[in-house]
Amino acid sequence: MYKTHYCGDLRASDAGTDVVLAGWVHRRRDHGGLIFIDLRDSRGIVQVVVNPEDAPEAHAAASDARGEYVLRIAGRVEPRRQGTENDRIPTGAIEVRATGVEILNPAKTPPFYINEDADIDEQLRLKYRYLDLRRERLHNNIVMRHRIVAEIRRYLTDRGFIEIETPVLANPTPEGARDYIVPSRVHPGEFYALPQSPQQFKQLLMVAGFERYFQIARCYRDEDLRADRQPEFTQLDLEMSFVEQSDIWDLFEELYLHLARTVRPDLNVPSPFPRITYADAMRRFGSDKPDLRYGLELNDFTDLVRETEFAVFRGAADSGGAVEGICVPGGAEFSRKEIDALTETVKQLGARGLVSIAYTAGMEALTEESVRSPVLKFIGVDLARRLGERAGANSGDLLLIVAGAGGMPAKEPGSAGRVKPSLDALRRALAQKLDLADRNTLQFAFVVDAPLVEWNDEEDRWDAVHHLFTSVHSDDLHLLDTDPGSVRSNAYDLVCNGWELSSGSIRIHRREEQVRIFELLGIIPEQQQERFGHMLEAFEYGAPPHGGFAPGIDRTVAIFAQETDIREMIAFPKTKSASDLMTNAPTPVDPSVLDVLGLQLKPRTARDGQ
């Protein structure tokens, strides 16, 4: 072994011990005579003192050392002199008096600082990811990730879950995200797809009788990326037989509370986790993953504005659209510029504009002089008062209202379908502006009773909201034929602080129910057989009732590490354009490789023309 101890492990109790350490030069302080070296290894940092009088050769080597040089140092652990202790580091009570210093490997000056937490260009960080990972912040993140995954495995194993691997070379998913495709050499012209999730396999494991399965599974989706999305990501995939929704919620609430206690006991994690319906989440917050750390709830004003002469409001109400808004406590003081910025926020989400009404008196005493609004002359004091009353406004508050017209595609700018997303964005912008979200709180919640299907305008059909194996809420079975859009499913999410952490559902386990859903989704019998024949058949061999959940590991650890970007939790992440700046993946392959696979590339221009 190169070393007898880890730098970061040494304590006052080790005083008097002879040690051999190996690590990197974190910092060097050369006093001409004495040289101090902060030596870093995977466990932490310790100060080494090299005195030319008691180790001239060691001193010479220490003189040559520079930042990030790899050193082996022999010496004795000694208590620091009175007054030179450093209580900012765990090893600060002691230091290592060097008797020998050996340079194991020199190092070029790194392209960025390893020893401080500065903001570095992402591009550079990704190119030299192995150096970025040396920095304390990422190092700690990766360690925390391990601790969480280890706890998950232990927790589930203790409860009788079995970890089972499923194939990475699988079949394409006909719906949902774009697949990553892998050509088959043995079957020219045929392809595997990398799994978007192990969905079908885990259900088949339930049919196989394991009852409690989990897996830390890599998943692949070829879609555009975000701060919380990578082309390959990890999920805790879990499935249980003979359970109801609340069994799964209870299991995961306990798991997440356990994780919080284990890795972040300092954070405030309110429990029990609220269970709110999808409909309530949308109505109150305009989002299916609301941040529940603050209020700023939405108010529906549509019924109040039918009589107004203000065309924007009335037009929206009359056309079956929506007029909704948020009351901002103390917001009456916002400047024109501030409101303009908020207007820009909602416009980017498809709102036509933002109507503001500032109140400088209570609703009971409201006059023309105590309402400030660009539209006051259209709506009048009376409507301003009724809107304020509905929203619970007080003197000094500001009402911000978005109107959207009905009768047009939901994703069209200015449509009623844009009102909720606009107000969701507005709500989050306001919370940030007013600093309403307590950084040290993790407010988890289950969002339940999600819709079964949603209408796809482009394809002119119903699409599954969760996935096509999701079972129907028993109260809504009668609506399946008449009003599919309002059918609830047994699907649920776990959300936290505005993040969607997990999705799951109770699955269909009977063939006839599955076929009925396939029919609703416009999958004809021939396709059912071709794509899902194995599932339908499996359901005929005694499939148990079952359901599951699949939290994103990257997002989960990001939440606990208080990072806003999952790239900070992944050792080797990809850029927004799904490339790896360190290894340069993806790359073209040699024509002979394509040849073996029976593939031929189209010229670039031909592909662009499609």
Added chain:
RNA sequence: GGCCCCGUGGUGUAGCGGUCUAACAUGCCACCCUGUCACGGUGGAGAUCGAGGGUUCGAAUCCCUUCGGGGUCGCCA
């Protein structure tokens, strides 16, 4: 695919039409320094401003294109 932001010594920034023969901090190099811990002191090297084109007497600064990175909407069963 749309919209938005960014790209200046190794790193982080400033400069936003002539005063830029590009500034500051830090890092780097050399010398001095025996108790520092973001050690200190003195001196020095180091970028033609992502790339290409254009406007102009003159461009890091304005315009266009392009590449790369990021944010966001669409998309993500």
